[in-house]
């Protein structure tokens with residue numbers, strides 16, 4: 001059995017490949033990368049590497065030859081992302097891959113979030129191609145809050161504008177390990193997984209951050225404009241400010257309020273507690 005992970009130089013893929021190595025052994029794993037020059041660490045793991053770009057259909061068809069099961073990680077580039085993803089699905093079909101697990105967005109089929117539409121379309125490409133599949137609808141990475149966590153450790157107050165909106169933060173490593181376990185068929189398979197941690201508000205998350213940092217900081221619930229004014233006083237670049245506010249809006253609008261036990265069920269253990277995750281991010285893990 002040959003397993004392939006796309007976007008292997010990405011950080012989600014890195015965790016997934018490590019877990020897959022434990023589960024099935026490096027000799028059965030292939031990773032696709034855009035640039036083989038950037039893949040030194042992966043070479044050390046002993047997996048096979050193949051070059052492929054989501055914009056280049058022929059490179060994908062070639063890379064998927066002889067592969068049975070694929071972990072398709074959504075592109076980190078939003079530029080014409082549905083075109084990139086359509087190419088991946090076309091290549092999966094043409095190469096005769098038997099199963100694909102795709103990293104998607106919470107409640108992708110019904111979600112009104114602007115971030116969901118690429119993922120919904122990709123799920124449709126996969127279903128329409130009649131590929132055996134699992135949609136791994138990942139909730140929010142705790143890593144998205146790294147700057148807030150590091151700031152709090154440096155005595156900077158926490159600001160948020162997501163009001164009482166709920167999200168299911170979990171460590172990227174937990175999502176990636178679950179993805180590897182689905183790919184390796186460790187548990188009975190479902191077609192759709194809603195992966196995430198317990199639903200909490202940003203205020204709750206701030207409380208957990210304050211439990212971990214040496215001296216608690218003030219927590220301020222503000223409007224989007226209040227958050228923007230605050231972020232302008234920090235070193236965060238203007239483009240990143242828009243991204244932070246968009247993230248807060250997704251939470252406020254309920255886009256991430258999807259409750260599910262799927263993540264712990266597939267991991268076969270509780271999701272890593274957020275306080276442990278916050279500690280890990282403070283240690284730079």
Ligand SMILES: NC(=O)c1ccc[n+]([C@@H]2O[C@H](COP(=O)([O-])OP(=O)(O)OC[C@H]3O[C@@H](n4cnc5c(N)ncnc54)[C@H](OP(=O)(O)O)[C@@H]3O)[C@@H](O)[C@H]2O)c1
Pocket residue numbers: 007008009010011012013033034035038052053054055073074075076077084103138139140141144
């Ligand atoms: N749920 C969440 O909170 C959340 C947050 C952020 C992102 N995401 C999604 O989760 C995915 C994985 O996250 P991550 O942290 O691992 O992201 P990451 O470290 O930025 O990795 C993104 C990967 O996408 C690859 N990529 C970009 N354009 C490509 C193309 N044209 N062809 C092939 N590969 C391409 C990159 O390749 P190179 O190394 O060659 O650049 C990289 O390997 C992201 O791509 C994004 O879709 C989810």
